[in-house]
Amino acid sequence: MAERFVYGFGGGSTDGDAAMRDLLGGKGANLAEMAKLGLPVPPGFTITTAACNAYYANGREWPEGLEEEVARAVAELEAKTGKRFGDASNPLLVSVRSGARASMPGMMDTVLNLGLNDETAAGLAAKAGDERFAYDSYRRFIQMYSHVVLELDHGAFEAILEGYKEENELRSDTDIDASGWKEIIKAYKKEVERASGHPFPANPEEQLWGGVAAVFRSWMNPRANVYRKLHNIPEAWGTAINVQAMVFGNMGETSATGVAFTRDPSTGANRFYGEFLINAQGEDVVAGIRTPRPITRAAREEMGDKHLSMEEAMPEVFAQLTEMYRRLEAHYCDMQDIEFTVEQGMLYMLQTRNGKRTAKASLKIAVDMVDEGLITPEQAVLRVDPASLDQLLHPTISPKFKRDVIVQGLPASPGAAIGRVVFDPDEAADLAQRGEAVILVRTETSPEDIHGMHAARAIVTSRGGMTSHAAVVARGMGRPCVCGATDLRIDEAQGQFVASGRVVRRGDLITVDGSGQKGWGQVLAGAAEMVQHELSGDFARVMEWADSIRKLQVRTNAETPDDLKVALEFGAEGIGLCRTEHMFFNASRIAAVREMILAESVADRVNALSKILPFQREDFVEIFRLLDGRPGTIRLLDPPLHEFLPHSPEECAAVAASLKVDPKALQARVKELMEVNPMLGFRGCRLAIAYPEIYAMQARAIFEAAAEVAKETGVIPKPEIMIPFVMSRKELAAVRSIVEEAARDALAAAGVELPYLIGTMIELPRAALRAGEIAEEAHFFSFGTNDLTQTTLGVSRDDAAKFLGLYVDRGLLERDPFVSIDAAGVGELVQIAAERGRLARSELKLGICGEHGGDPDSIAFCMRLGLDYVSCSPFRVPIARLAAAHAALSEKRPSLA
């Protein structure tokens, strides 16, 4: 038997249900479901997604059987409605709408009022008792059909309409009466014939097939293609088409149309929430031509609206609607977003779907529904999108606050902050130490600015993209950041910046919004009104459920006590990546670091390192205290040494003077250390192979600190020493022995015994491939997926802005591989390393500490590979906890099915 392409719904008999979403699309499945529930759905039928695919497979011709099935469905629809296509006295009019498996709002085409021609328009006028309504509908249909189906240019029709109004000195469309519309319709039809070479089709069947073809075609239109790529919707899914009898909310004062949510989508409060318009079509609510009114009386009173609410104006219909939304919510067990139309006192349900909501609302609704017994805690966890928590965790600008925007840029790191403008990182650090809230404004940032970035409440740069140094570091630190504000020109000499003619001076108060407003990060004048994050209540309950579900541990990437405190408050279970180099940039240490780099003998180097040692030890004492027995993975020095040296001749001169060295010698060393490709240069454990003293000092500092904290608190710290940029077993073995010797010495001197681990980053393809051997020397692997992505794809993150966006736009890459792990490439290397590593050492601990550690898709990937933990920046810890729970639940699902 041939495949069935058409499923009817409504009017007493319905073929599909909500479970058939893949075949009927979201809208079609829900219409069927509502019809089955006995809700008043205008009858119609759905042409399946399979028909769409068959249409394309068949070279854009109707697949066999479709025409017959549609004809039968039309006949059935005529029977259900008692109306007929082309019947001059009681014409059947339908809408033809797309409806894919996944929502793709506005991406595909729709035709309304299909079935109108000169005869049926007259019939509709008679039946509605409203000639103007009928001919307005007719001209709308011609316009829409000409554009969508006949693919004619908009402009000509607008010109006709505008010309008519001008000639007749009318101001707006509402001034045009029935005879006016009739005249316009004549002109429209003439234009169609001129432009297309054919008269406008009067036959409703012909109109219907034209509409169906147009909707199928629109599945492949450019904006749908782009949308699918952006949202990872496979082309092979196809779209369904819903052909549904028209109902009219604009048939007079007993007609209305509206949209509503079963709970408040903004706060999550359990109260009916929606808007409606009397004597209006659905588009009018959406298009904003007329201002819709609240549905409930309570809402109307709250808003001080004078017009009657629906509850008051149409109490009976309102009671029906109330009954229906209760049934829908009880049925779907989720907050519903519904569309309805009242045609001459009759309520029709046009759509229901799970409603979009804010992060705050999603938490509240989920928790409330558990309390109401509607859903389980596991379902509640799945109801909250991990990525949406980003909104909640950072302070944000109050939605009520009126923004005075100075300049816009990229929303590079979320959250908002208020502070005084500074241009110099040292000044930022100084002022912050004195308790001032400052915002660092720079052309671009470099690793030397880290201390200033950390001291600042937020960062603004005039150059660089979403993956620039400033953006990456700011996200890591949880500082709001606006990057690439190209209209902003900094004049450091004058101590000011200029943007669109406005001058902002050093010390002026500004607010930075890194979360983005319509896709733009903003810099605002003055101090905005803020909304703080809330970690208790609904949030805490959902996170508690998530923690009980997830199997992956969640650690944090943190190196300062402040960051670590935030991360622990957010539920981090330890440190997954403590970058020791950030500690080297501190102003009070950089001199000794530079002295170490410039040392010409081992003795000189050891001497310089001995000056850094006490600082490093103090850093680790503080960190171990805060960790309070939780594990802490500390990565030894990683960046190339030239990052610690000045670059310009002026900076070199200044540094040379302060270090009392020959400026020429300093410049020569700087030049000697400069690299063509620093990412692939003299860094990571390569430094320790050349200068073992550096890692020896760091290891000593760590173990002296651990011993001190163990003695002081009685809680044994759990240091995990991580060796970066390893490419072979021998290399790790050589570096490991440096660390072990220092650990032995430091612990023996302190008289403390302390278990510790030594492991490595897997961040080079070679390390992933040789993981079996490397695991012989490593207690743990931490996947450094940032660098692994750079090397596997051959993409420098600092330079990727030139082409990565283009790649994602063109669908050559599904996602930015620095945001979500490239499972097919980088992911295979991670998998190879995990398998080979565990084969060689079954108890090998596996984690991830690249930025992917905070990305939900990447977390699911880590879960599937059986990793032990993910580590992410402090502000992403709750996201990771929730995403890990999602991953655990989605892994559980197949076994339940």
Place this chain on the structure above:
Amino acid sequence: MAERFVYGFGGGSTDGDAAMRDLLGGKGANLAEMAKLGLPVPPGFTITTAACNAYYANGREWPEGLEEEVARAVAELEAKTGKRFGDASNPLLVSVRSGARASMPGMMDTVLNLGLNDETAAGLAAKAGDERFAYDSYRRFIQMYSHVVLELDHGAFEAILEGYKEENELRSDTDIDASGWKEIIKAYKKEVERASGHPFPANPEEQLWGGVAAVFRSWMNPRANVYRKLHNIPEAWGTAINVQAMVFGNMGETSATGVAFTRDPSTGANRFYGEFLINAQGEDVVAGIRTPRPITRAAREEMGDKHLSMEEAMPEVFAQLTEMYRRLEAHYCDMQDIEFTVEQGMLYMLQTRNGKRTAKASLKIAVDMVDEGLITPEQAVLRVDPASLDQLLHPTISPKFKRDVIVQGLPASPGAAIGRVVFDPDEAADLAQRGEAVILVRTETSPEDIHGMHAARAIVTSRGGMTSHAAVVARGMGRPCVCGATDLRIDEAQGQFVASGRVVRRGDLITVDGSGQKGWGQVLAGAAEMVQHELSGDFARVMEWADSIRKLQVRTNAETPDDLKVALEFGAEGIGLCRTEHMFFNASRIAAVREMILAESVADRVNALSKILPFQREDFVEIFRLLDGRPGTIRLLDPPLHEFLPHSPEECAAVAASLKVDPKALQARVKELMEVNPMLGFRGCRLAIAYPEIYAMQARAIFEAAAEVAKETGVIPKPEIMIPFVMSRKELAAVRSIVEEAARDALAAAGVELPYLIGTMIELPRAALRAGEIAEEAHFFSFGTNDLTQTTLGVSRDDAAKFLGLYVDRGLLERDPFVSIDAAGVGELVQIAAERGRLARSELKLGICGEHGGDPDSIAFCMRLGLDYVSCSPFRVPIARLAAAHAALSEKRPSLA
């Protein structure tokens, strides 16, 4: 039964033979073999390499059974020689020498004259009738033993000897008589007791065990460890020890010692060649204290030497020796390097081994031996080390020429060349065009200098290592190059350079020797006398045999007609890599290239590209003509665009003026295009994704040229278009369609049909992993192992000098991975890609075009993976042909065994 540790040889009964090299070491196996052949070998025994390993496994204690076996072997030796350890009248004296599987000349220790003490020295004196000889031998033994076995400092013994001479007013050691040596011996023994706390051991058994332990120990001494690492000799091989009865070439005028080659090791001529000394020990020949004499009369007469040759002085012994060398060569079927001693008229053979020889000699000997019926052509092919051909292919400085060295540097690219000094690449190009031979001298080179480097006969830089830009490019072009000549200071303003106080001016004639003299590349004053390469005769015959054996095709990396001509002369079977960017740097085109880069619209860019098109087409016409129907792989534009732009403000200003653009706009574009890690930047096919016009122009130029040559010559060119830096199937598909469209248009316009291939470089780990998908879009893969090594190991070749040497020295890497492929890392990716690619497309053509294409070990690796071809720089083509034959034979061997 316990393992046997000791094997006797000589004196009528011999346990081992030449096949037991692994167990007995090279020297021991050959001594046994000679003894079995009935040659007069002083008897002795070999302690096996297994004993050495057992000694180390046993914590440096004698393994069980060794002591008994050695005792039995000593007793047998006493029986064979009729002498006894410690016998005052007829003492047994032995040498104790190391002998590993692979030759490690001078790396391990030796003890001679072992068995001497006060009594046996007297006995030796009586027996030899020469007291001075006996006591000189005794003191030498004490000195050697104290150093090697007792590990005492040299200095004290030298001080005693010098002190004695001073006191007695003697000028040289030869002035010391027997009583003098006796006195010195007393002082030596006193010093031994003082320094070691023990008297010098008089017991020969104790001496023997001391010697054996010392030789075993020396397997692990630092210089042996380094040597093993450098020559890839596993530590686990261990060394054998040969204990052999001493014979003395210094027992008067009927005694002699000598070394000889069965054929001339320098020319390969089939004539006996060697040197000897009457009344001397082996060391004297080697040490160069006395000048050895020719062995044959013919050689003596040639040299005009007045002293008698061995042939004349000892005709009987000479006849014996002649007979022996003939037998040895016939037996080993290879040229032998032999050592012999004549003790009072008795000839003894001390060693035979395959003789080292020059490349020229190795070719001649191999060919002659085939003609003589001694070996097969296959054996002849294996006799020639592919790497050694490097000497032959480049012109070299005549060994007779007296060098006037101006400065030394790294021998970065082999060969020698003469030319006039220029400092500016443009000037180099200009002068070369006028037929001048020039040598480009630069501080360092950059891609902008390519045209000048190509125009120059040789290149000298004062900075940069073996993997610097100058070195890599020069090797690729086959230009001799000396890099990192740090003593050379260029003063371009004055038009001169200074080195060690000597001034060399622009236009002065110099000679560059990039092959290396004692490890140093040299710059010589004036024009040296040169020796040209010879591609006919023996070379041609060996290469012909190699070609009939090898299965891998050999192509070349070439982009200029000159390079291609050389490569074809050297036997290249096509082009494996034609880098089109080199064509862009040409002075007459760079303006249009820059205009293209600075274009602000597609139209401007297309316009600029249309100016480049005729040049590109001409390039390809010339190349296709030369290829004469051979395949030519052409890589489309690869480097980041900023490589084509000026960098310094001055250069920007000059270029802006010539292009008539705003210097600020140019600088801004330069800055915008600059990259932090250009290796991982906006390059390769990423350029074509952003600017499809570029590849379209290049493809058009290629196919227009191909069509033109097809029409002109009637021979159909075989273009193979190669897309660089691909990381995914989609990317390749997108670029492929650009090329196909251009090909279609160009061929249709010319009315020519032409088959062509489109393939990709596999040079990113992701491409290797996704090779299955990528093969769906590719007719061929070419492994770009340079970039694949950079990304897989995370090592930038430009920056690697800072640590790669250290890694190789410390054994963390076996070889420089840019010279010989890293089989365990990069190699696995190549294997994965080859397997996945062939699985998806069985006829997929596979090749390699990184620098590894010319490295024999890497070629063997490619052969094992079943690649179709290797491609290398022109001067390495013969090396690759021969190495491919070696690889084919070594693959054949197991199946024959």
